[in-house]
Amino acid sequence: MARRGWVGTLSTHALLALATLVAVFPILYAFQVSTLTFKEVFLFPPKVAPGHAFLENLAQAWERVGLGRLLLNSSLIALAVALGKICLSVMAAFAFTYFRDFPGKGVCFVIILITHMLPLPVRIVPTFQMMETFGWVNSYQALTIPFFASATGTLLFRQFFLTMPPALSEAARIDGAGPLGFLIRILLPLSANNLTALFMVEFLYMWNEYLWPLIITNSNDMRVVQVGIKMLVATDAQAEWNVIMAGVVAAMVPPLVVLLLLQRSFVRSISLGQEK
């Protein structure tokens, strides 16, 4: 490698700092605006120090679109979908890896993989009609159950199970453990990292979902927070950015907290794993 002088290092740092600024500034600015009063948003030169109006803005947003209920709904469906996907994909991956080959195994595998080829937009009209037939429009079932299958999760756990030594299940079998006992008592504790990682990804995915909740819910008590942001933007003639950004912060922070909390246990379980 060519020796780079301090000039090279410094300019690399400068460019990376610029990229970081581009990535982070819009988010930090959103936080900043959420703390300002309506008048302060339009000050020139702009106010750089955080303002004191965050709680008032949040209260405004809370009242206008019923933010509390929206946050509750988003949390419930993100939690349900993340857990549902984990359960179903662990079960499927276990079936694919820990049993003698069974007829139809290949077909089953392809059917689950097909999920990747069928994103919601290619089946949205009939799925909506099906919800009408089931009487599921505007329900938690419609917001969660159609999302429960996970090709990503199934592949993830299948790959992980395949790296386990066969002696593990052999030993469990000799000790008289059934397949489900082995899954629950041995395999799942060993999968803690993958479980956490998938939970983070799927919770975030469902929390951020927009199109399906928009069309399948039609009353304010079933709306989710992403749609709430749109409602905040739409209610304003002159955009009250301070109130809108308070809503945006409310939509951004909960998944961030989940990620940070889980990341700690994620990192800890990795380091525990390495100590053995």
Added chain:
Amino acid sequence: MEGRFPNRMLPYALLFPSLAVVVVFLIAPAVQSLRLAFYEVSPFTGRGLFVGLSNFRVLLGSDIYRHSLEITLLVAAGIVVAGMTVSLGVAVLASQPLRGLGLYRVAILWPYALSPAVAGTIWALLFDPSTGPATLTIRALTGLSPNWMMNGAYAVWVVIVAASWKMLGFNVVFFLAGLQAVPAELREAAHVDGAGAARVFWRITFPILSPITFFLFVMNSLYAFFELFGLIDVMTQGGPGGATDILIYRLYQDAFISARWGMGSAQSILLFVMVGILTALQFRFAGRRVFYG
């Protein structure tokens, strides 16, 4: 293989929930999409009338739909070319041995965790005509201050910038992983042979990165086609004057605002064709591991 359980029925029972969800909520509706695409459905009675290929003919002949397709391709091209180029540049910088890299990487990944609706709202704020920092900065630098969101030619670029910004971290993470796979000896050998940094990059690093680049091309295209609904709905609602009316927004408008189920389903099928092409390309090239042409 050793260590496998002998149960015959249990694997089916374990697979049943996943299969049931996929068949009922994914495959059956997708097949139904295909069927509906050949019908014209009355919004009032819900009755369908078989019309053959008429929906497709109407769609592909309509200026609105063709315009929507063009806009989608423009947005996809913008995200792929501009977004991925910047991401590659950032990844090259972040692959240098430097202090504090972890911090840069986490910071750059942050926007990827935001929802499309949140990202769109934040960028609408940045380009607010009277108070947006982006508007003010561009005015200070160039003297230009159009109403960004009210002018179609500009609005579509604001959308591209916002959408690329959200994908920056995702692209950087994959490019970084690819860059770490480039053998250092190879680059050093080229240096010894007198190749400059640019030449080393284009002749060695970039070809080795090609599978990652291709994977990201597919992911970014799928993102442009399927994930931008929330961003568009919050920022522009397809406007002004249809300037940001991407395919998925058009589908939503036709199917769920105008209740034209058959027309909506035909659009779903055309979208499926695009997923199919992109997925096929990925399988076609992902198998190849030849980097050197």
